[in-house]
Structure formats: structure tokens, C-alpha cells
Amino acid sequence: MNAIVVKDLTRRFGDFAAVDRLSFEVAKGEIFGFLGSNGAGKSTTIRMLCGLLKPTSGSATVDGVDVSRDPEAVKQRIGYMSQRFSLYERLTVDQNISFFGGIYGLDRTRLDARRRFVLDMAGLAGRERLRAADLAGGWRQRLALGCAILHEPPVVFLDEPTGGVDPVSRREFWRLIDHLSASGVTVLVTTHYLDEAEHCNRIAIIHAGRLAAIGTTAELKQVFADRTIVEIRTSNAVEAMRLIERAPDVEKTSVFGTSVHAVLKHGERDVDGVKARLEHAGVPVASIEPVPPSLEDVFLDVVEEAG
Amino acid sequence: MDLIPRVRCLVWKELLELKADPRLFGILIVAPMLQLLALGYAATTDIENVPVVVVDADRSTASRGLISRFSASPSFAIVDVVSSAREVDSYLERGRAWLALSIPSGYGDAIASNRPQTLQLIADGSDANSTNVALGYATNLLGAYSQERGVLDPRVQVWFNPRLESRHFMIPGVLALLLLAITTILAAMGIVRERELGTLEQLNVTPLRRWELIVGKLLPYALVGMVDVCLVIGIAVLWFEVPLRGSVGLLFAMTAVYLLSTLGLGLFVSTISSTQQQAMMTAAFFFMTPMVFLSGFIFPIENMPAFIQPITYLIPLRYFLVILRSIFLKGVGLETVWPQAAALAAWGAAILTLAIARSTKRAA
Structure with missing residues (x-):
């Protein structure tokens, strides 16, 4: 049985369908990434899966429990952490752990064991008496995660868990997620950072409340199987983009750092033509080479296709 | 009975938060005493010389x-x-x-x-x-x-407060006012603060039940209110020598009934406010100020225009003022104040029901 099973899940707010007939499944122990622009319906989906919001139609089960029929039973089985790292700022690290442990109904022995685990995991041993308000971002984030999984839930929802955190802490955080997954915990995570999505076993891209693409990163990159992406290094990226944007053999262009990515319609045989066009117009081309599609290429392509 | 520990856990957390905020702690304990002293001396209408x-x-x-x-x-x-x-x-x-x-x-x-x-x-x-x-x-x-x-025989006699000391009349009223201000505003702000912090959402994804959350959030403020009552009664009786002729037990029981309305009002305010400032302003200006003016605390209800008088029946402070003054100055028991007690209890039940219904809807 899969840990999360979503079938035709829909949530309307008035006439607006925030989530529209969404279907996907997540296997036990999988790290499942949820990508989408702001307002695509990621948070609404997570809120329904957590039992916070009633679906308008369709169904979803989490660890075998139907979220519309028994939202309270769902809450026993999940951990949830939002981008706000919601902790009680006036309480100390230790008091936060004791509080959430008490709310989850842990007895003293289990709470002590879990307290040691969380302090160790978050690297907060020796800082038990610091107030949550005085913790740096990365520590707050890890403490928030620790408090959300005190009761060892089989499924964990993370809603943009790495916002506003430095790169070192982000890496550390993903190491923790990998550990959780290795111990059999299912993780559904939304993120804006496409490089983070590479940590996920599978990814769903949602757009305007609908599933636009789903699969492993390798599978998703197959959308470019028949097309070639070339990276053009030039000292005049803006002019280069303007020149090739409307060329018949170029599907579309986008800026990647200081270089330009162009999607060619007919594969590598168009490369020379593009190069000639640029040089003819006096734009120096330092290099023009086919590159493998990045997840960002995929995301932009899928979202554009989904319209 | 694994439900009570979660309420206890919430109460413990709430009191810890109060203790960790010295400013708030000051508002709860020092401010009532200052207010009582200020009102006890300044708000007296007694005049000398x-x-x-x-x-x-x-x-x-x-x-x-x-x-x-x-x-x-x-x-x-x-x-x-x-x-x-x-x-x-x-x-x-x-x-x-x-x-x-x-x-x-x-x-x-x-x-x-x-x-x-x-x-x-x-x-x-x-x-x-x-x-x-x-x-x-x-x-x-x-x-x-x-x-x-023996020239005239006007037979003017004043009962209960023979020297007509307004202090004896005012101080029990101050107790009612303080409880309203402190418990209503604190409860409303306490709940809205959790919404602002996101901890309310965090609690909503735990197995914590709605009623546990509400009891756990309101009970600590009821405790604070009771501590304030002890402080105020102590100062009133020992310092201002206000007579406490009735039963102290009845006074506390009636205070508990009154707290149902003030905390219920606080919960209600929290459901119509999205920030702490809003909660504070709504509570202070929209509810408390009119309540104080229309309760008979300052202006006698009998002197109000006929069309305003019925409105005063909607104000819980009105009933509690009568109860307090009756217990303090007349020393009467429940057999006399039961109509006011019943009205107060009904008001509390109504506002709590309304507030709980609204807060559940908001979470859905």
C-alpha cells in the first residue's frame, strides 16, 4: 500500500479551483517533491492531506486513512512543518520539545528518548536553555522539524522548509531528510529551489491546480528527448537572445546566468545555422554547445506547455 | 482520560510564556494594583473642604x-x-x-x-x-x-454606605472593570498571537482537539484573573477598608461565572481580528468602552434615556456590578443576586457558543 494516495482531489474556493482533479501516489519511504509557482495549489494540497482543509471532491488517503472521513486520525500519523518554523519564541528549546511532546501524548520515558534524538539531530545539545527566538535560522528550522516528528510519524509534510536559510543549513537539512527517508518515513516536500528537487526520488510539477508532469528527474528530462538545448556563451547575451528568438529553427530561449539557453527544434543539426546567424550579425560567440537539460529547463518547459 | 494532560500541557505552556514576558507580567500583576490605587484615590467623588x-x-x-x-x-x-x-x-x-x-x-x-x-x-x-x-x-x-x-423632620437616611463614601461604591466596580480589561484583552491577543506566529496552524495539525485548545488557552487567563481578584480584594479590604460583608466563596464563584463572559468575549474578538493590534483595539474601543459607560459604573442607568436603558441589559458588566456591590456592601447571598447571576451565566454561555462556532468555522 502506498503511503499517500491522491485521486481526483479538488478544492474550490467559490468559482476558483485551487486544486483541480489532482491524482498521484507516493510510495512508503519516498522523498516526493512538489514543484510549482506561487499559487499553483501546493499549499492547498498539503493542507488537505493534513486534514486542515476539507476537499471539495475526490479522495486522498494518508497512511491508509481517508483525509475527508477521518481527519483527526490523519493528524496522529503525520508531521507537518511550514516555512514559518512555528515554535514558541518565548519558550526555550527544551520547553518547546516538552510542549509538543505533551501535545502528542508522549509519556516521560519516550519523551526523554525523543528529546535526546531531536537535540542530537538538530545539533542543539548544550543549547537547551536558549529561547527559540534567539536561535539562528538553521537551528530554528531543525528544531521545528524535530518538534514536528517527536511522535515518529510515518508521513511528513514539509511546506517550503528551507526558505530564508543559508546554503550550509540547507544542505544539512537535506541530509536529515535523507536520513528520515532511509528509516522508512515518507516525505512530501514543496520547494522553490530547483536544485533541491534533485534530492527527491520523484517530482510532481503542478500548475494552476493541475498535475503538469510527474516522475523522477531523469524521466522528467525526457520531455527534451527530441529536442536539443544549446548553451551559447557570448559577451552580448541580450543581443544574442533578440537575434535568435524568432529564428525558424529555434523554439525558445532563456537566460541562464551570463549565457543563453536555446531550445532547437530539430536537434544538433541546427547548431551551425544558429552560430552563423549570430556571427553574421556581429555578435561574438565564445562557444555554442549542446547541454543536458537542467530541472529548471524542464520546469519552465512544462509550465509553459501547461499554459 | 488521556485528554486532560494535553490541556494541562497547554496551560503550563501559556503560563511559561506569560512568565517569560516581563512586560506582560507587569500588566497582569502591577497594573491592576496601580489602577486600583489610582482609582481608589482619584476616582473618588468625595469632596473635602x-x-x-x-x-x-x-x-x-x-x-x-x-x-x-x-x-x-x-x-x-x-x-x-x-x-x-x-x-x-x-x-x-x-x-x-x-x-x-x-x-x-x-x-x-x-x-x-x-x-x-x-x-x-x-x-x-x-x-x-x-x-x-x-x-x-x-x-x-x-x-x-x-x-x-425639631424645626423640620426631613428623615434623610442613607443605608449601606452611611457616609456615602463613593470609594466603597467604586472599588468593587474597579474589580469588575479590571477583570474585563485584563482577561478579555489577554485572551484575544493570546490567541491572535498564535495565529500570527503560525503556532496555531501547527497545533491544528496535531491530535489536539478543538475543546482542549479552547480550554487550554482560556484557563490560564482565568487563573490570572483569579490572582488579580485576590490582589484587589486584599487591597480593597486591608488598605481602603471597604467592608466585605458577604461570603468570599460566593464572590469567587460569581467571579468565575463573570470570567465565562469576559473570556468568551476575548475568544470572540480573536475570531474577528487578524493582528494583535486589531484584537486590542476591537476589545478596548468596540466592546469595553461602551460597556463601561452603559454598565452603570459611572452613570446611573436610571438617568439614561428610556431607549438606551434596554441596551444595558445586554452588558454583562451591569449584572456583575450589582452582584459585587451587593456582596461587598449589603452582604446578601445567592438568594438575592440569583437573577443577576443567571443573566451573567446566560450571557457567558451565549458568547462562548458563538465564539466557538466562529473559531471552528475559521479553521475549516
């Missing part, structure tokens, strides 16, 4: 006897005794006297022959409140005097 000018046209033993009555009273101070009514004007105009007592010639003879005699009191009406009080004192003094002398 009202300046009086006397026109003594009689200059008899009897008139001097009457004047000495005024000068012996702590309420009055004789600024001057003049012989002509025309001289009074300048005293009143310049504020050197608030009252002028005019004793006509022939006063002594009238007293001696037991004939009714009229005395004239002229008052400066520019400060109506103080003047009313001063006039009241003067009328009482004259009443008592004439009763002794």
Missing part, C-alpha cells in the same frame, strides 16, 4: 451655631462671613467659594418660636459634579441640624 461663604444677616446665637456646624464639618471650610447678599457674587465668580449659605434676618427668632424657616443655598454650577456632591453634603448637614432642633 468645600469653600463656603456665609451671608449672616441675623447675627444671632442661633445663626452662629449653624455656621459652626459647617466649620466643624471636614467637608466644608468657611472662607468668610459677610452681611450682605450682594457681596456673595464676587466670591462665586472668582471661585473663592463654591457655595453660599444665606441666613436671613429673623432666623434666630424663627428657630426660637419653632416656626419653619427657609435657608438659601447658592452654588457654583460650573463644575456640576463637585457642586452636586457639595450640595448633597450641605443638605444632609442642614437636615441633621434641623432634625435635632
